[in-house]
Amino acid sequence: MTQVSRAKLPVDDLPESQIAVFRDGITGAEHAALIVGAFGGEPPLVRLHSECLTGDVFGSLKCDCGPQLKAALDIIGAAGGGVLLYLRQEGRGIGLGNKIRAYALQDRGLDTVDANRRLGFGDDERDYGIAAAMLRELGIDKVRLLTNNPNKMAGLEGEGVTVTERVAHHMPTNPHNADYIATKKARSGHLD
Numbered sequence: 001m002t003q004v005s006r007a008k009l010p011v012d013d014l015p016e017s018q019i020a021v022f023r024d025g026i027t028g029a030e031h032a033a034l035i036v037g038a039f040g041g042e043p044p045l046v047r048l049h050s051e052c053l054t055g056d057v058f059g060s061l062k063c064d065c066g067p068q069l070k071a072a073l074d075i076i077g078a079a080g081g082g083v084l085l086y087l088r089q090e091g092r093g094i095g096l097g098n099k100i101r102a103y104a105l106q107d108r109g110l111d112t113v114d115a116n117r118r119l120g121f122g123d124d125e126r127d128y129g130i131a132a133a134m135l136r137e138l139g140i141d142k143v144r145l146l147t148n149n150p151n152k153m154a155g156l157e158g159e160g161v162t163v164t165e166r167v168a169h170h171m172p173t174n175p176h177n178a179d180y181i182a183t184k185k186a187r188s189g190h191l192d
């Protein structure tokens with residue numbers, strides 16, 4: 001994993017920010033870090049955001065990714081600084097085409113976990129080694145992590161990044177994503 005490039009990136013409503021791009025030497029995927037404002041002293045607020053084209057770009061109501069992305073930037077901006085890693089782990093690591101295959105199975109009544117299994121995938125194919133490597137490259141070894149997902153905390157800790165605090169990151173539900181969010185709690189161990 002190497003840093004490819006870094007430049008200033010002015011973003012609406014955020015303090016002065018930079019974007020740094022990293023390339024995974026094995027998969028070739030390019031992951032991005034948005035480094036917002038200034039931080040120092042206490043560990044920075046960090047959000048690991050897994051790519052979700054449908055939620056992040058199109059405003060899909062089937063998940064909570066779009067609102068989570070916006071809220072994370074709002075919270076980091078209000079705190080004066082922090083880092084958002086935009087990880088190219090679409091569909092919890094199965095890719096866009098397969099995620100939409102899973103959606104088609106969900107249209108027929110399967111939940112998110114069973115749809116993944118029916119397609120021959122694990123419940124969640126993500127790995128947080130890349131995220132930990134990106135943080136290390138940025139000189140960050142302790143974080144306050146915005147998440148409800150205990151696997152993200154364990155994944156970072158397992159790679160030597162200390163999570164000093166979990167900051168819950170819940171969004172209001174809508175009729176289309178209520179089951180998806182309930183499934184995250186019931187079957188994937190997501191925290192309140």
Ligand SMILES: Nc1nc2c(ncn2[C@@H]2O[C@H](COP(=O)(O)OP(=O)(O)OP(=O)(O)O)[C@@H](O)[C@H]2O)c(=O)[nH]1
Binds near residue numbers: 049051094103112184
């Ligand atoms: N395979 C699959 N992936 C999905 C589905 N819905 C959303 N995703 C992907 O799930 C990822 C977001 O992960 P979540 O588990 O919802 O939340 P999280 O980010 O791990 O956890 P938090 O940090 O608490 O938000 C994105 O990559 C989405 O594309 C689905 O039904 N099936």
Ligand SMILES: [Zn+2]
Binds near residue numbers: 052054063064065066
């Ligand atoms: Zn999503």
